[in-house]
Amino acid sequence: MNKQEQLNIIKDDFINCQKVLLAIGDETRQSILLVLMGTDCQTGLRVGEITEQTHLSRPAVSHHLKVLRDAGVILMRKEGTKNFYYINVRTELGLLRTLVLNIDKFMQDFYLSDDV
Numbered sequence: 001m002n003k004q005e006q007l008n009i010i011k012d013d014f015i016n017c018q019k020v021l022l023a024i025g026d027e028t029r030q031s032i033l034l035v036l037m038g039t040d041c042q043t044g045l046r047v048g049e050i051t052e053q054t055h056l057s058r059p060a061v062s063h064h065l066k067v068l069r070d071a072g073v074i075l076m077r078k079e080g081t082k083n084f085y086y087i088n089v090r091t092e093l094g095l096l097r098t099l100v101l102n103i104d105k106f107m108q109d110f111y112l113s114d115d116v
Helices: 003-024 027-038 047-054 058-070 093-110
Strands: 074-079 082-087
Touching (some): 003 058, 027 047, 027 058, 058 074
16 A cells, blocks of 8 residues: 555544544543543443542533543443443544554554665
């Protein structure tokens, strides 16, 4: 594959990752993700539990959870009137891995090879 073809693939990867990059690029959302990843509870956490651990207001937590959900990074499970939020293990974060791998391959092929 030539340089331009690889750049086109990386360009598409960036486009595919935009929502995820925007969602996880925010420091507050990163702290929420760390709380969700750090819990022993595999069934998810409620907004109140996340609020306690992040010291954010309930409306702020709800807003950031919505952004993360819209990006496909987390999921919500309803149990009656209760909502439980958890990391999406089949997440759009896999797109980031693809992006990084393609960038790494590009760098190896065109900047770190002996031919340059």
